[in-house]
Amino acid sequence: MTQANVTIQPKGLIVSCQALEHEPLHGGDTMAKMAVAAKSVGAVAIRTNGVNDIRRIREAVDLPIIGLIKRDMPGSAVFITPTVDEVTAIVEAGAGIVAMDVTDREGRLDTVRELIDCAHRLGAAVMADVSTFEEGVAAEKLGADYVGTTLSGYTPYSPQQEEPDFELVRKLKAALQVPVVAEGRIWTPQQAAEALEAGADVVVVGSAITRPQLIAERFAKAVAAAAGKEEKQ
Numbered sequence: 686m687t688q689a690n691v692t693i694q695p696k697g698l699i700v701s702c703q704a705l706e707h708e709p710l711h712g713g714d715t716m717a718k719m720a721v722a723a724k725s726v727g728a729v730a731i732r733t734n735g736v737n738d739i740r741r742i743r744e745a746v747d748l749p750i751i752g753l754i755k756r757d758m759p760g761s762a763v764f765i766t767p768t769v770d771e772v773t774a775i776v777e778a779g780a781g782i783v784a785m786d787v788t789d790r791e792g793r794l795d796t797v798r799e800l801i802d803c804a805h806r807l808g809a810a811v812m813a814d815v816s817t818f819e820e821g822v823a824a825e826k827l828g829a830d831y832v833g834t835t836l837s838g839y840t841p842y843s844p845q846q847e848e849p850d851f852e853l854v855r856k857l858k859a860a861l862q863v864p865v866v867a868e869g870r871i872w873t874p875q876q877a878a879e880a881l882e883a884g885a886d887v888v889v890v891g892s893a894i895t896r897p898q899l900i901a902e903r904f905a906k907a908v909a910a911a912a913g914k915e916e917k918q
C-alpha cells in the first residue's frame with residue numbers, strides 16, 4: 686500500500702506504542718524500545734503519540750510511523766491531532782503518516798480537510814480515526830489515505846462495547862477504496878486474526894502489547910475474582 690511517500694505492508698501487524706504523561710512507561714526511550722521489540726517480530730509499522738516518541742522511534746527503527754498528538758482542547762471532545770499545529774509537528778518529528786480524528790463532532794468534518802491537505806502538502810499520508818461507517822465514507826471523500834476504526838466506542842453515538850468493532854471493519858471494507866485499519870480493543874492474537882478475516886488491510890494492536898498496567902490489571906482482576914470464589918466455598 687503506497688500513499689504519499691509511505692508504504693505499509695498489507696495484512697500486517699502495526700503496534701501502537703503509546704504512554705501518556707500519567708502512564709508508568711511515559712518518557713525517555715521506553716516507547717522506542719517497544720518499537721524495536723515490535724519490529725523484531727515482524728511488525729510492519731508503528732503508531733505513536735507525541736513528538737518525543739515519534740523522534741525516538743524514527744531513530745530506533747526503519748518502519749513507517751503513524752504519528753499523532755493527543756491534546757485536550759478546552760470545551761472540545763476531539764483530542765487526536767486537533768489542529769494543523771499538531772499535523773506540522775508530527776511530520777517534522779519524522780512520521781510519514783498522520784493520524785487524526787475524523788469524527789462527526791463539533792463540525793469536525795467541515796474543518797478537518799484543512800488538516801488533511803496540510804499533511805499532504807508536507808508529503809505525509811493521512812490515517813482517519815473514525816467511529817462510524819458514515820464517518821469512514823466521509824473520510825475517504827475528504828482525501829484520507831487510510832481509514833481506521835480507532836474511535837468506535839469513544840464517541841457517544843458509536844457502539845459501546847468491550848469487543849473490537851469488526852462489524853464496522855466489514856462495512857468499511859465493502860464500501861471504501863482506501864485501506865481499512867482495524868484498531869481498538871484488540872486484546873488477543875485470535876482477535877487480530879479475526880480482524881483480517883473481517884476484511885481489514887492491516888491491524889493495530891496497542892494496549893495488549895504496550896500498556897503493562899492494563900495487561901497486569903486483567904490478570905489482577907482474574908486472580909481477585911478467583912480468590913473471591915474460593916473464599917465463598
Ligand SMILES: CC(=O)N[C@H](C=O)[C@@H](O)[C@H](O)[C@H](O)COP(=O)(O)O
Binds near residue numbers: 835889892
Ligand atoms: C481511543 C484512543 O484514544 N485511542 C488511542 C489512539 O491512538 C490509543 O490510546 C489506543 O491505544 C490505540 O487506538 C490502540 O487501541 P488499543 O490500545 O485498544 O489496542
